[in-house]
Amino acid sequence: MKVAVLAGDGIGKEVTAEALRVLQAVVPKSAALEIAHAPIGGAGVEAAGDPLPSATLELARKSDAILFGAAGEPGDEKIPFDMRPGASLLRLRKALGLFANFRPAFLFPELADASSLKREIVDGLDIVILRELTGDLYFGEPRGVTNEGGERVGINTMRYSESEVRRIGHAAFRAARMRNRKVCSVDKANVLETMQLWRDVMTEVGTEYPDVELTHTFVDAAAMMLMRNPRQFDVIVTGNVFGDILSDAAAMLTGSIGMLPSASLGSGRLGLYEPVHGTAPDIAGKNIANPLAAILSVEMMLRLSFDMQEAAARIRRAVSAVLAEGYRTADIYEPGTKRVGTREMGDAMLAALR
Numbered sequence: 001m002k003v004a005v006l007a008g009d010g011i012g013k014e015v016t017a018e019a020l021r022v023l024q025a026v027v028p029k030s031a032a033l034e035i036a037h038a039p040i041g042g043a044g045v046e047a048a049g050d051p052l053p054s055a056t057l058e059l060a061r062k063s064d065a066i067l068f069g070a071a072g073e074p075g076d077e078k079i080p081f082d083m084r085p086g087a088s089l090l091r092l093r094k095a096l097g098l099f100a101n102f103r104p105a106f107l108f109p110e111l112a113d114a115s116s117l118k119r120e121i122v123d124g125l126d127i128v129i130l131r132e133l134t135g136d137l138y139f140g141e142p143r144g145v146t147n148e149g150g151e152r153v154g155i156n157t158m159r160y161s162e163s164e165v166r167r168i169g170h171a172a173f174r175a176a177r178m179r180n181r182k183v184c185s186v187d188k189a190n191v192l193e194t195m196q197l198w199r200d201v202m203t204e205v206g207t208e209y210p211d212v213e214l215t216h217t218f219v220d221a222a223a224m225m226l227m228r229n230p231r232q233f234d235v236i237v238t239g240n241v242f243g244d245i246l247s248d249a250a251a252m253l254t255g256s257i258g259m260l261p262s263a264s265l266g267s268g269r270l271g272l273y274e275p276v277h278g279t280a281p282d283i284a285g286k287n288i289a290n291p292l293a294a295i296l297s298v299e300m301m302l303r304l305s306f307d308m309q310e311a312a313a314r315i316r317r318a319v320s321a322v323l324a325e326g327y328r329t330a331d332i333y334e335p336g337t338k339r340v341g342t343r344e345m346g347d348a349m350l351a352a353l354r
């Protein structure tokens, strides 16, 4: 089990340290876990003058799974795009062909009151946003800022090929077959040609899965439906940009973005696992970040890259146990619960696992 740990910047370092302790606690000795650390993001710039150092990319390629923390630093906006620490993540996803980004939004019953929505709306919530991760406005050409008639013009291109839509479509239907057999494809086909193609291809792929219900929704309506009645969804499949936005919104249904793990997969075995939250520079280095999203990312790693279902289930049960015991980091704290720091939440997890 070769795991590359790319902790990165901000709270990435703190939450990854706790996730790693949990990983080491649940994997049996016989599985021969091999951990290797490498710098990425601001840490990569510091170590090798590149947010994605070639040695880091090499290590990632040779691994079975990557545990990623977060990358990016305040003030990034002033540096050229490909040198920005945050861009290291985009380059890594693209270089490794990790096109399918699973972002589950799952409510632990103990956190129903931490959600910004009413308990009766989110109780029992269990949906997955499947975000296409290597196409769309993020990577389309042409791009850049040019000069036209004496003023600056910014250009990005929404682009999807049929094969890109097809492969994420198949991933969505396969995921739905292991869940409640419903796929909602989210697009903007009323306005954008790219998204009409997206809808047409999704419909074609859908005919191969007659046992799965396929619906189509425009992204604006999908945003509304997520807030009004999120439990109507099972698997939401959408493009890179819409998925970025909707997954942050869905995170809040679960109480905190600090609870949300993710898995990015390609057509091979390699997977990248990361919390959805990012670097959170305002709270970095203060031992207050919630490590549960990173810890739940390890759960996804054990399930999806290593098929270690029992070890994964132990993590899920331990998270439920620490929440039931009342442990809360600042982001999910409510009066009457026990407020703890990042490290202490990790300690509570280890105790629960024992």
Ligand code: IPM
Pocket: 072, 086, 087, 089, 090, 244, 276, 278
């Ligand atoms: C995410 C993040 C990234 C993205 C940023 C850090 C580039 O917001 O993983 O959702 O936009 O994909």
Ligand code: MG
Pocket: 244, 245, 248
């Ligand atoms: Mg995002």
